[in-house]
Amino acid sequence: MAAPRFHDLEIAAVRKQTPDAVAITFAIPEDLSDAFAFTPGQYLTLRATVDGEDMRRSYSICSPLDDTGRRTVGVKRIADGRFSSFAQGLKKGDRIQVMPPQGRFTARIGGSHDYLLLAAGSGITPCLSIATSVLAGEPQSTVTLLYANRNSQSVMFLDELNDLKDRYTNRFTLLHMLDEEIQDVEIMNGRLDADKLETLARHGLIDPKSADAIYICGPEPMIRAASTALSALGVAEDRLKFELFTPAPGPAPKAAANGAAKVPGATPAGAAVEIILDGARRLITVDASADTVLTAATRQGLDIPYSCAGGMCCTCRCRIVEGAATMDENFSLEPWEIEAGFTLACQSRPTTERLVLDFDAQ
Numbered sequence: 001m002a003a004p005r006f007h008d009l010e011i012a013a014v015r016k017q018t019p020d021a022v023a024i025t026f027a028i029p030e031d032l033s034d035a036f037a038f039t040p041g042q043y044l045t046l047r048a049t050v051d052g053e054d055m056r057r058s059y060s061i062c063s064p065l066d067d068t069g070r071r072t073v074g075v076k077r078i079a080d081g082r083f084s085s086f087a088q089g090l091k092k093g094d095r096i097q098v099m100p101p102q103g104r105f106t107a108r109i110g111g112s113h114d115y116l117l118l119a120a121g122s123g124i125t126p127c128l129s130i131a132t133s134v135l136a137g138e139p140q141s142t143v144t145l146l147y148a149n150r151n152s153q154s155v156m157f158l159d160e161l162n163d164l165k166d167r168y169t170n171r172f173t174l175l176h177m178l179d180e181e182i183q184d185v186e187i188m189n190g191r192l193d194a195d196k197l198e199t200l201a202r203h204g205l206i207d208p209k210s211a212d213a214i215y216i217c218g219p220e221p222m223i224r225a226a227s228t229a230l231s232a233l234g235v236a237e238d239r240l241k242f243e244l245f246t247p248a249p250g251p252a253p254k255a256a257a258n259g260a261a262k263v264p265g266a267t268p269a270g271a272a273v274e275i276i277l278d279g280a281r282r283l284i285t286v287d288a289s290a291d292t293v294l295t296a297a298t299r300q301g302l303d304i305p306y307s308c309a310g311g312m313c314c315t316c317r318c319r320i321v322e323g324a325a326t327m328d329e330n331f332s333l334e335p336w337e338i339e340a341g342f343t344l345a346c347q348s349r350p351t352t353e354r355l356v357l358d359f360d361a362q
């Protein structure tokens with residue numbers, strides 16, 4: 001299977017969500033409809049030249065599954081975020097490079113389930129797609145969405161959420177939590193942290209133990225706190241799914257799965273790294289003390305797939321078919337993938353003089 005590639009898409013609409021967030025809708029031409037098929041929870045990677053620099057960022061799809069011919073993402077401006085600021089100025093008719101949907105924070109529609117979704121800020125985007133698709137595609141399923149924001153001005157997709165509440169009165173529960181604005185219901189004031197989840201569960205406002213799947217999307221401290229609290233409440237780890245925006249300092253959640261410790265030998269300078277991409281082979285040199293495979297490839301003019309460059313999104317996933325490498329961080333590969341020889345090019349440094357990486361491997 002070919003590695004993901006960017007496509008030039010036209011923006012069909014831009015809708016202001018909050019003072020610092022927009023929803024951007026792309027028109028998907030018919031000949032790209034298969035490439036842009038998605039599972040609720042996946043994201044698109046956008047690419048543009050910002051201030052003379054080639055930049056790419058991933059944003060979750062908030063469209064429901066039945067939104068044929070269109071894909072919408074939500075982009076919230078973050079402090080010092082050059083791409084997210086640039087995106088606020090995009091308008092209908094602009095064209096931008098977009099990579100087909102990717103990501104593993106997904107809900108496959110079918111069957112009957114009770115879902116609990118925990119979202120903070122722009123973490124609502126994949127949760128909105130999951131909630132809308134589940135409620136429309138699984139007539140027996142229920143969705144409880146706990147959505148945390150600073151204040152009512154920062155709530156994204158309020159109309160869409162209210163519409164879901166009206167349409168699915170008995171199957172959709174929406175709980176807003178605000179930490180800089182007082183709401184009438186005292187328990188819904190404050191931050192979405194471990195104590196709050198425990199309190200909400202104790203009062204029966206959420207029921208994590210009986211949820212078939214729990215999706216958590218937001219900044220890393222919130223994800224860590226929620227995971228800890230849910231484990232303490234007796235929720236099995238295999239029912240939790242999470243999507244990181246940006247990692248906080250400290251050990252990666254899946255650091256134990258990192259193949260680094262298993263790779264013997266010192267890191268050699270100037271390793272020969274062969275890249276297999278779309279069936280073609282290219283050779284680059286990687287000084288492991290200075291570069292990852294991604295930074296060396298970019299400097300040497302080789303365009304390999306990547307998005308976050310932070311070990312979170314898996315866009316740069318490839319298989320080691322010869323040699324060995326160590327990863328700086330791993331927030332996304334599962335233990336079985338490490339066992340099978342997969343690595344993240346944006347985090348990989350060769351530890352053998354020759355390394356062969358296959359980006360076409362699945």
Ligand code: FES
Nearest residue numbers: 307309313314346
């Ligand atoms: S580019 Fe996102 S994990 Fe490597």
